[in-house]
Amino acid sequence: MAAQEPSPPSSLEGNKPGFPRKILANKLEDKHLCNICQKILRRPFQAQCGHRFCSYCFNKTVSSGPQKCSACIKEDIFEEPTSILKQGCAFPDNAAKREVEALEAVCINEGCTWTGTIKEYEATHEGQCDFMIIPCPSCKELLRANELERHNERECPERTLNCKYCKEPFHFKNIKAHDEICPKYPMICEGCAKKKIPREKYVDHIKLCTKFRTPCRFHVVGCDMSVEKEKIHDHERACSYEHLNLLLHFIMGIKVNLESLQPQSLELASHKIQELHQSLRELELKMGQLSAGAPVQGACAPPPPPPPTLATSFTPLPTAVGAALELQLHSEKTKVAELSRRCQELELKVGTFENIVCVLNREMERSATTMEAYNRQHRLDQDKIDILNNKVRQLERTVSLRDISIVEMEGKMREMSAATYDGVFVWKISDFSKKRQDAVAGRAPAIHGFMQ
Ligand SMILES: [Zn+2]
Ligand SMILES: [Zn+2]
Ligand SMILES: [Zn+2]
Ligand SMILES: [Zn+2]
Ligand SMILES: [Zn+2]
Ligand SMILES: [Zn+2]
Ligand SMILES: [Zn+2]
Numbered sequence: 001m002a003a004q005e006p007s008p009p010s011s012l013e014g015n016k017p018g019f020p021r022k023i024l025a026n027k028l029e030d031k032h033l034c035n036i037c038q039k040i041l042r043r044p045f046q047a048q049c050g051h052r053f054c055s056y057c058f059n060k061t062v063s064s065g066p067q068k069c070s071a072c073i074k075e076d077i078f079e080e081p082t083s084i085l086k087q088g089c090a091f092p093d094n095a096a097k098r099e100v101e102a103l104e105a106v107c108i109n110e111g112c113t114w115t116g117t118i119k120e121y122e123a124t125h126e127g128q129c130d131f132m133i134i135p136c137p138s139c140k141e142l143l144r145a146n147e148l149e150r151h152n153e154r155e156c157p158e159r160t161l162n163c164k165y166c167k168e169p170f171h172f173k174n175i176k177a178h179d180e181i182c183p184k185y186p187m188i189c190e191g192c193a194k195k196k197i198p199r200e201k202y203v204d205h206i207k208l209c210t211k212f213r214t215p216c217r218f219h220v221v222g223c224d225m226s227v228e229k230e231k232i233h234d235h236e237r238a239c240s241y242e243h244l245n246l247l248l249h250f251i252m253g254i255k256v257n258l259e260s261l262q263p264q265s266l267e268l269a270s271h272k273i274q275e276l277h278q279s280l281r282e283l284e285l286k287m288g289q290l291s292a293g294a295p296v297q298g299a300c301a302p303p304p305p306p307p308p309t310l311a312t313s314f315t316p317l318p319t320a321v322g323a324a325l326e327l328q329l330h331s332e333k334t335k336v337a338e339l340s341r342r343c344q345e346l347e348l349k350v351g352t353f354e355n356i357v358c359v360l361n362r363e364m365e366r367s368a369t370t371m372e373a374y375n376r377q378h379r380l381d382q383d384k385i386d387i388l389n390n391k392v393r394q395l396e397r398t399v400s401l402r403d404i405s406i407v408e409m410e411g412k413m414r415e416m417s418a419a420t421y422d423g424v425f426v427w428k429i430s431d432f433s434k435k436r437q438d439a440v441a442g443r444a445p446a447i448h449g450f451m452q
Helices: 055-062 071-076 094-101 118-125 144-154 172-179 199-208 217-221 229-238 240-288 319-416 431-443
Strands: 044-047 052-054 090-092 104-106 115-117 131-134 142-146 160-161 169-171 214-216 226-228
Touching: 044 055, 044 094, 052 055, 052 214, 094 118, 104 118, 115 118, 115 319, 131 144, 160 172, 169 214, 214 229, 217 240, 226 229, 229 240, 229 431
Parallel strands: none
Antiparallel strands: 044 052, 044 090, 104 115, 131 142, 160 169, 214 226
16 A cells, blocks of 8 residues: 555535545445545535535536536436536535435555544545655655654655754754864863864863973874873983983984085086086187187186075973084084085176176177188288289299390390401500600500500
8 A cells, every 4th residue: 555646635615526446444435425536425416416525626627518417328218418517516415415425434555454434434534544655755766654753864865964062053964063063062082081062162271281292292203102281301211221321313404415415416516616617618619719709707616605594493492412413413503504605706706707707798799790801801912913813924924035135135145245457546545645644754564555
């Protein structure tokens, strides 16, 4: 019977079709059936043809106009106008009503032991049976009516619940997630075991709770202990040797790290500086080679900035070992400061060198331009030299021609000097009488001709 369709709610208005046939405890008689819904008559009406109908079934049928009585047709007694069903031509059949209502009935819902008359069934049991099957209004699961309340409160997956702590309503599916964030959710302090601390007050509580365990202050250097707040001083006193050991390991680790760090960064910087030096020298060399090169500016680094100070505060340690450690730490700090100062100086120098390289590059460009101008001039000069060379060669040709004519003339001269002529050579002697007298007197050699 679980699959039976849910019964509609009870009403005395007669706005329902007939009762289910199965509620009859005794034998079913056809005269008790509605000729429309074929169930047990509810508030029967009798039409002019004599057939009975539930008041609901009749009204529903004639509401859209007069209809032929299907029972009359079935029984082959159809005749107009008596077999036509229409509004106002049927009357309540109180005799049939009394007869039907007096019939013995049982409840059809599985598990229900109710019995009574149909009148009682309609008045007190129909739609109110604890065993009727109805769907849950939220999840639509089919349930017995008497299980609905429990289902709604505890089982329905779609039910809404008020949070036990903050009283806000939540969908059942979300209530677990809400527990994780509910500000009123009761927490238990792990230290003092105090219960029912609302979540929103928990942080304040553990700040003040002296029994709450917190990690030891030395957990940064490796102490794994967590200690109740009120016992933290006892722990630090009792474990000072272990703490110092951890500290020493920690500092040694730092030292190793520093040492492995130092050469790397410094080497890199010095490498870079060497490279810059190299390129600077090359540039200077090139500049020297350029005849019109601009004077090379001297490289000088500006003074380095003051070294940065490492501001770190350490709480002093109580014992002599602590002092020694602090000393060690201090010297490490100084080394680190010195290293970072040197790094900064180097960085500064690198910057300066980069600037110089920049300037030199500019000079190089300018020199290259000048060089080009000179090259052009040189080509022009070369052309002029070529022209002059040509002229010199022409002149040389002319000179050699002259030489030839001179040689020819010399030849002619020699020929002429070797030639003899028949004739009288007249030689005029000036101051003849004086020279004769001198010759006679022996003062001067005599001219050959005079002696003849
Ligand atoms: Zn009916
Ligand atoms: Zn009829
Ligand atoms: Zn029942
Ligand atoms: Zn449900
Ligand atoms: Zn809540
Ligand atoms: Zn506590
Ligand atoms: Zn510790």
